[in-house]
Amino acid sequence: VxxxxxxxxxxxxxxxxxxxxxxxxxxxxxxxxxxxxxxxxxxxxxxxxxxxxxxxxxxxxxxxxxxxxxxxxxxxxxxxxxxxxxxxxxxxxxxxxxxxxxxxxxxxxxxxxxxxxxxxxxxxxxxWRPAPPSPRPARVAAPGADAWSLEHVTAGFGGRTVLDGVDLAGRAGEVVVLSGPNGGGKTTLLRLIAGSIAPLAGSVWRRPGRVAYLPQNPTVLLHRPTVRAEVRFTLERSGEPEQPETILGELGLLPVADQYPRDLSCGERQRAALAAVLPGSPSLVLLDEPTRGIDSSARGALVALVARLRDGGASVVVATHDDDLRNALADRVINVAGGRVAEMSFAGVPT
Incomplete structure (x- = not known):
């Protein structure tokens, strides 16, 4: 550094x-x-x-x-x-x-x-007056069975332990929000759940099904010639009958649907990456700082989309510093810091 x-x-x-x-x-x-x-x-x-x-x-x-x-x-x-x-x-x-x-x-x-x-x-x-907070969507069903779990998990890289002895689980139809300081281990936790890295010790389990993972740098997902092609690629691979225009419309991307994704603004690229990973019916949704670079209108659209996936039975895990997003979506808030996790109340007090 x-x-x-x-x-x-x-x-x-x-x-x-x-x-x-x-x-x-x-x-x-x-x-x-x-x-x-x-x-x-x-x-x-x-x-x-x-x-x-x-x-x-x-x-x-x-x-x-x-x-x-x-x-x-x-x-x-x-x-x-x-x-x-x-x-x-x-x-x-x-x-x-x-x-x-x-x-x-x-x-x-x-x-x-x-x-x-x-x-x-x-x-x-x-x-200037701040935009009103995103409304909290009504829940249509209670959370279901466990969708993923970590048991006694230790993880790290470069000789540095990031997570140490973590036990945590999430359920179908539930939104878990990961909070905590920069460098606390939120991204590492998401990557463990996604299966993109293996733990140094302990075990990670997740229910079979499609995983939708938005990494912290969304540009790594965007390789097709147009935004529409990105969405179509995901739908074709997953065998979903949904049309690309559905999610493109939800995220306000129809005006740029035929543009090259990497020519878009930071916020548009973020929404394009969301559109590329979230169409159809993923069973597990992992989002790392999903509101980075997007305005309040796009945040509201994201809240509605995630709530729809949750109500369809998806297990959702979101790492964010965005209090508005947390308050609109979280069923549980998990603080990740110092290699440990602790469940928090919405006031920020451990429960």
């Missing part, structure tokens, strides 16, 4: 004696000083996001442009980013932020620019 942050300085001929101090300063500003000796490949998505911020801060630019800087961060990480932005402004630097999660940012914003379908307008930050 420290070498990653130093890379830009080394390539702009900053004196070596100055580099160490600037790297240390940037790591502290981004809240990742404790990660200095870690290999970047072992970091979580949120940790990588903060390391990228540290790399930018180390360059001491006069203009800082941040694209969705808090999209994968836990609350502490988001506050750290906001503190860094405040420091930059106090030092006389200009900061431009593109973001959907505005509640905290607008406390410091000098101006607000709204961009919608090519139209640009300015607004007063003091007059």
């Amino acid at each position: 420290d070498r990653e942050v130093a890379f830009g300085l080394e390539n702009t001929a900053v004196p070596r004696r100055e580099i160490a101090g600037r790297v240390e300063e940037a790591l502290h500003a981004a809240g990742v000083a404790a990660l200095a000796g870690r290999a970047v490949r072992t970091l979580s998505g949120g940790e990588r996001q903060r390391v990228a911020l540290a790399s930018a801060l180390a360059m001491r630019p006069s203009l800082v442009v941040l694209d969705e800087p808090t999209s994968q961060l836990d609350p502490d990480g988001a506050e750290m980013v906001l503190a860094a932005v405040t420091s930059l402004v106090r030092e006389g630097r200009s900061v431009i932020i593109s973001e959907h999660r505005l509640e905290q940012l607008l406390r410091q914003a000098a101006g607000l620019v709204l961009v919608d379908r090519g139209n640009v307008t300015t607004a007063d930050p003091d007059g």
Whole structure:
């Protein structure tokens, strides 16, 4: 991590004696000083996001442009980013932020620019009001039998233990939300349930059936020439009779259905990846930060879609820092931190 942050300085001929101090300063500003000796490949998505911020801060630019800087961060990480932005402004630097999660940012914003379908307008930050929370869909049936389980599971990589002695299970027709700090093990837990990694110890079981898995980087799923082709590929492989237009319409993707997925915006790619993994009737749905880069309207569509899959008997596990998504969907909230798991009440108190 420290070498990653130093890379830009080394390539702009900053004196070596100055580099160490600037790297240390940037790591502290981004809240990742404790990660200095870690290999970047072992970091979580949120940790990588903060390391990228540290790399930018180390360059001491006069203009800082941040694209969705808090999209994968836990609350502490988001506050750290906001503190860094405040420091930059106090030092006389200009900061431009593109973001959907505005509640905290607008406390410091000098101006607000709204961009919608090519139209640009300015607004007063003091007059902005947050979108109403997504309504919680009514449940049509109680959860059923166990769909997956972990027994005494230990997992890790690179010589580092991420999960230690975990026991956890999920049921059909239930939504389990994984909460907790960046680097706590949420993604590792999802990958174990999906079967994409094996535990170092213990056992993982899941009921036979189709698994729909949205990873933290959705772009790795998108390889077909159009968004429509991505959805059709999944439906054909699973033998589902559903038409691609059904889920494309649910996720607001019909206007871009015939475009190349990797040419889309971050939020559109996220929705395209959701459309590629969720059509039909998967029995197990695993979503890693599914609201990254999407607006409140798309979040509401996702809530409705996940509720429909849950009511159809799917077991759903979602890793997220999005409180609105958690409150709209969770039947249970599991905190993942320090290698352990604990069931939480909605107030955040262990039960």
